[in-house]
Amino acid sequence: MMNLAHEIIFEILSRLPIESVLRCRSVCKLWYNLGYDSYFIHLHQSKSMKQPPRLVFDRFKENSDIASNLVMVNREEGDYKFREIPLMGFNSDELQVGRRFEIVGSCNGFLCLTFGINFSPSCLYNPITREVMMLPQTDVALRGIPLLNYGFGFDSFHNKYKVVGVFKTFGEILTVGESRWRKLEFPRTVIENDDPRSRSLFLDGIIFWFIEGYEYEILALDIESEKFWTINCPPPKENNYRGNLIEIDGSLAIIDYEYVRPSESKFRSMDVWLVKGSKTIGFSFSVTTYDMSGLHYATARGEVLVMAKLDRDTFLLACELDEGIHINRCSIFLYSPVKQYLSVLGIWESDLQTHWMVPTLKSLMAAIDT
Structure with a gap:
């Protein structure tokens, strides 16, 4: 590969994920200098923008x-x-x-x-x-x-x-x-x-x-x-309360939450409002409702906050824990309401x-x- 022109080597390496590029910098002096070469950095960034x-x-x-x-x-x-x-x-x-x-x-x-x-x-x-x-x-x-x-x-x-x-x-x-x-x-x-x-x-x-x-x-x-x-924005549905703003697939999204009763932290469903448009042409709103009843046992100690949507039907969720002095502790988990898949990732001491x-x-x- 070292017999190839530098431009071809840069073209190949620029298609790699950032972690692979960092590992490749250990191969030789030429590749180590990738991190300082403005042409390669610009080339890699232009291709990275097309990746998730x-x-x-x-x-x-x-x-x-x-x-x-x-x-x-x-x-x-x-x-x-x-x-x-x-x-x-x-x-x-x-x-x-x-x-x-x-x-x-x-x-x-x-x-x-x-x-x-x-x-x-x-x-x-x-x-x-x-x-x-x-x-x-x-x-x-x-x-x-x-x-x-x-x-x-x-x-x-x-x-x-x-x-x-x-x-x-x-x-x-x-x-x-x-x-x-x-x-x-x-x-x-x-x-x-x-x-x-x-x-x-x-x-x-x-x-x-x-x-x-x-x-x-x-x-x-x-x-x-x-x-x-x-x-x-459209108001939340009856029995729902307005949640937070997140980004979903490059669009602004509003998350609304529904619990069984206000006094309980049993998560029943959520509405995801996608906001499309601009100031010039105006904005439109489309809503998708997800059944979150499978989270009852996982959220018994606090309210849930949707942090991100990771793929077509998997969300990263945070459940705030009520543990007295540990007011910033939360349980982090992945959940798919379609597949009813739940994976607990651990406890974070953070506002996340x-x-x-x-x-x-x-x-x-x-x-x-x-």
């Missing part, structure tokens, strides 16, 4: 010598593999023992992470290359005012990444690479981050949030123009924020310079 994205989430460990691990989900030979990726590249001040963190968002293979007491957006992180880029603190957060929500996205017109910090009645936005945050007036108040429905979602240049006190409206921010608008991403070898600095 990976699911990544955080896993906090009490009394650990690191703040947490990341967990990446791969599907291999029809089965799901959960691979832990330790946080690396931080100094001792940035990554302290027992210091909680959250994933704010994911975009183009980069994660936006928060650390510290007020959870101000702290850094961008590439979990493949372990490259870290620290972000400046917001002036408001430095005064001790806590952030209530976040957003992270990519402005494809200007080739710039932007991070949003949301306070009670306003927000701030940072164009990554600049030194100061700019004020961003929010027309509506979004849900605070201690609510399972609070997570933001970035899709096709738009960041979405649920609006505080309104189950039927979503606030949308165009990351390029930095303009807002709202999406009116899941995000889809396409792993990349691209440098954070190179991305921001463009």
